[in-house]
Amino acid sequence: MKAKVALLKMHEIDSLYDKVRRRILLLNRAVEGSTELTALREEVEALDQELQTTRTEQQDLELESRSLTERIRESEQNLMSGELHNPRELEALQASIDAMKGQRTDLENRSVERLVMSDSLQGALERKQAALAEIEEEWTIRQAALEKEIDQRKKEYVYLTRAREQVAETLSDANLELYEHLRRRKNGVAVALLEDENCGACHTQVAVGILDNIRYRDELLNCPSCGRILLTED
Ligand SMILES: [Zn+2]
Known part of the structure; x- marks a missing residue:
């Protein structure tokens, strides 16, 4: 092979070789993961976390409200028992019952708020999860295609490496x-x-x-x- 022909061949092989090498690097990066998918997974995780927190808060409020109801009931029994005669004590007990009832209303309101919030979070979470499932599926298909192309490109890479060696041997x-x-x-x-x-x-x-x-x-x-x-x- 004349030097000029060999050099031209080398040039052609190397142009392809560089393209294939760059493509493999790109594919390797792409196959590692999709940023969209990672972001969506994080969003689902965050929503789920928020939902759990809201539910726990709601349950805590409900428990507090129940224990307050129990205390109100005891105080009312005490009030009705006829064991207290001092008007001041009776007045103080009534005031404490009223205060506890006010507190309970507040707890109940906050509990309902969290129930409503939980429902809306649950809905949002389900929608996000459905979107995630769809993208996961698309990604699985895409990943398979990427891996197939990586295999193909690697074969080309090996082929070009050999071809290059053969041409290089003919050069001085x-x-x-x-x-x-x-x-x-x-x-x-x-x-x-x-x-x-x-x-x-x-x-x-x-x-x-x-x-x-x-x-x-x-x-x-x-x-x-x-x-x-x-x-x-x-
Ligand atoms: Zn020039």
Whole structure:
């Protein structure tokens, strides 16, 4: 294989190789998880937590209210027992009963508020869970497709690696070194194809003398501007 043909082949392989490598990196990141899914899972978790807290508060309020009812009942029995004769004591007991009743009303109101809130949270949670289930399902399908593509791309990667090795073997050490050196320094692209009279990479016009040498002699020449090896496609 002539050096020019081999270099052109290397260039083609490397362009594909870079594309496949970038695609694999992208796919690997994508397959790790979806941000939408993570966000939705967190929302469901937060709603569930809020619902549990509200329910616990409601139950606590109900218990408090019941124990207050018991205390009111005892005080009323005491009031009716006829054992207290001192009007001040009776008055104080009545006042305490009234205060407890007021407190109980407040507890009941707060309990009802939390019941209503629980219902609305429950509804919101169910809707979110349904949305999450749908997205989980979509994600599972997408993940399978991503994994399938990763497998495919990895095979391409292996194939291109081998193809590259085979072409590299046909290049002289000096040319291979030049190619690799330029590839490292020139943003991964060591060669440039001529586009009419211009370098295909940096678009600088190339002098006619150089053009003739590139076209008609088996000589490697670099673009005077960007330094890449200039090649023709045929
Ligand atoms: Zn150039």
